[in-house]
Amino acid sequence: MSCHPDRERPLDGDIDPQEMVSSRKNTVFVDGVILNGPTTDARAGEKFVEEACRLIMEEVVLKATDINEKVCEWRPPEQLKQLLDLELRDTGEPHQRLLELCQDVIRYSVKTNHPRFFNQLYAGLDYYSLVARFMTEALNPSVYTYEVSPVFLLVEEAVLKKMIEFIGWKEGDGIFNPGGSVSNMYAMNLARYKYCPDIKEKGLSGLPRLILFTSAECHYSMKKAASFLGIGTENACFVETDGRGKMIPEELERQVWQAKKEGAAPFLVCATSGTTVLGAFDPLDEIADICERHGLWLHVDASWGGSALMSRKHRKLLHGIHRADSVAWNPHKMLMAGIQCCAFLVKDKSDLLKKCYSAKASYLFQQDKFYDVSYDTGDKSIQCSRRPDAFKFWMTWKALGTLGLEEKVNRALALSRYLVEEIKKREGFKLLMEPEYANVCFWYIPPSLREMEEGPEFWAKLHLVEDINCMMPRL
């Protein structure tokens, strides 16, 4: 990798870098590479972006609301591999071929914005967050220090402040993360740091068995978090739920006592506001009482249910959430901010989040900068480069206002309610239970089973046909 500028510069001896950029007559070779001018044809590149944008606009955005379009051109894996030209070769493809590839990718992808796509967490197309997402892709920022992401750091601060207000805290702290699962991990680690700050340096080895409590209906990320953080899945206690899928507070307290009796160290209760399947809300006030009595951190996984906080009518579902120590809330679900947009919010304002997460990398988080370095929030994160996810929610909030977001939530719940009434009226459909949120769970009973009694045989046969259907409204 040695440099032989003289030997390898056939036309000129000593070239000024300014000249190197502007002049193409004097070729500069270094290590066998011609350095003059850019290697990319910017005009052709820009034209490609323009053409692709037209395609995206026509094939994805405009068709997103067209009920006559397919949700997906479905193909099984082996067949789809044949249809797509997936292989990566030595030489590149021309723009026209790339545009065809883009068209194929769109054709065979699921249109998650389609009005007839009913699946986990999607609520439809929001034009404002989409624009914000296009902007951030073009700007390609990383939100760690103010000097690199001035606007996006201030936007994140503004959004967090407003979300904290809706939780009902006077003040707080927080950070946006790549997923509610990661937010739940943040909570688990922060609660354990609060319980014993030495763990950051010393680790868990030699400590008593830390134990946490969550409901049997909680999101599966609780298990993943307990395992990832070295706590162990067996030390996540799954508290029994009632018939509606809500944690039973008496069961929680009984298990806390039991754990203490066994010499384990309870440190955290994770309540769920809006469970994944049933959309159940744990009784936060009663759970908060128990946490207070036992000195336990209360985290509320409101990844799905948090959006109800935007509605004056429905926020009572989360009654008591202001008593939580931390909250996970994903505006990318019902509030349509685009995957991912996930806030982890903390009541503490004594810089606990930063103390727990900081590694003080001196090349990035210098303390002698020419601005207030408290805006360099990157050291609160487990990530280094981080996407400006708060911005897409900010844009939607700007566009719709709080009242517009409230209307989305009210509409989602009204649509679910309407679906429930329709299910009740129709032959061959069986509602699992009256929903309290936007999840409507039901069975479709095929004609061959409609006359059968609901015994073990009926259920065995029905399970062969399908799992429970869980439908979420489109907005």
Next chain:
Amino acid sequence: MSCHPDRERPLDGDIDPQEMVSSRKNTVFVDGVILNGPTTDARAGEKFVEEACRLIMEEVVLKATDINEKVCEWRPPEQLKQLLDLELRDTGEPHQRLLELCQDVIRYSVKTNHPRFFNQLYAGLDYYSLVARFMTEALNPSVYTYEVSPVFLLVEEAVLKKMIEFIGWKEGDGIFNPGGSVSNMYAMNLARYKYCPDIKEKGLSGLPRLILFTSAECHYSMKKAASFLGIGTENACFVETDGRGKMIPEELERQVWQAKKEGAAPFLVCATSGTTVLGAFDPLDEIADICERHGLWLHVDASWGGSALMSRKHRKLLHGIHRADSVAWNPHKMLMAGIQCCAFLVKDKSDLLKKCYSAKASYLFQQDKFYDVSYDTGDKSIQCSRRPDAFKFWMTWKALGTLGLEEKVNRALALSRYLVEEIKKREGFKLLMEPEYANVCFWYIPPSLREMEEGPEFWAKLHLVEDINCMMPRL
């Protein structure tokens, strides 16, 4: 939240849902919400997206290559807050106002694609990954199950396969993650699972002190990972480096013996290929020998340096990487795939990754689907919803081919070499050391210090002026 369809439907009694969608004459009220028709004006929304796209094209994409434009309209935090209208209000803003806001966001943001922006990890604008990113924002997929992300899961498989080939493994496994820091965490957790699979269920409590080794010049995510995973930062041993920032193998082995003598349990060595500041490459072959002797997992953090694998000329920097058990490699840096695009790659093909990470959520990863569920790779991840980051790299690879990517790498290193020669020629610049990769570290010596001898006073004064400058080339 009760439903009174009869009382609240002023015009009609019983409405068919089909009719509800198509007719606006018959208003359906549920819970005080009018359900007929969409609430969003799709035409206006589409027009807004079109106008914003024009703005993005003009203000970001076209200006990205214009050297006469500013990198950033810099404002300190308090002043920028005054200039931007950050507040989120009850009512929304009209489209014209939103476009002005977009313009402001662009104006005061750092143009990371600008030819004169030299900072961590950025290499310039790549038109192909940008198109891929616009596509995925519009499609808004989540890569957990094949049925929701058929194309993107196959694309991820194809990209991982090719990256594995470039590492030099015959086969392997992997997953894309939100950052190299997270990839390093995956490695640490996987190595520990391999060391003792019981940790997944039992946790670290009561186990001997697990200990890992990495270089003193490693990325700060190693510390974050050790803390987050419950291992403790004190149990991350930072092995001394030589004058070029490379881990000293003899020092590593000495520390492994030392840890064993103290009764700790060594389980992992994290080598770095391309350190953050100096761009140093640890001697992988010698480190691999030590790992084999002691039965330790070898992880290579090639987040930054991995791109050299694309170049036949420079891949020798990572000589021995095929002996690693796992590798972190971020195509979002020198290969310009856009933040984030980070692969965690594993040599094991016995499904270790899945066994370590799976939580088997029954609502998402049903085992009785109508296609090969091995394509449902989401359970290998710590995330639930996950972005299709492999796709943007796939698109660039398709466009440029392996040879085009190789050219980028060769050019980056040649540009660095050219800069080194220029620094040597110019008064007032002092090279820290000959680089072996694309990081060029140097000091700018202000005129007032140029005559001073390089004693303690000189360095104290220089440090007051600046930190080391570390520059990365633009492609």
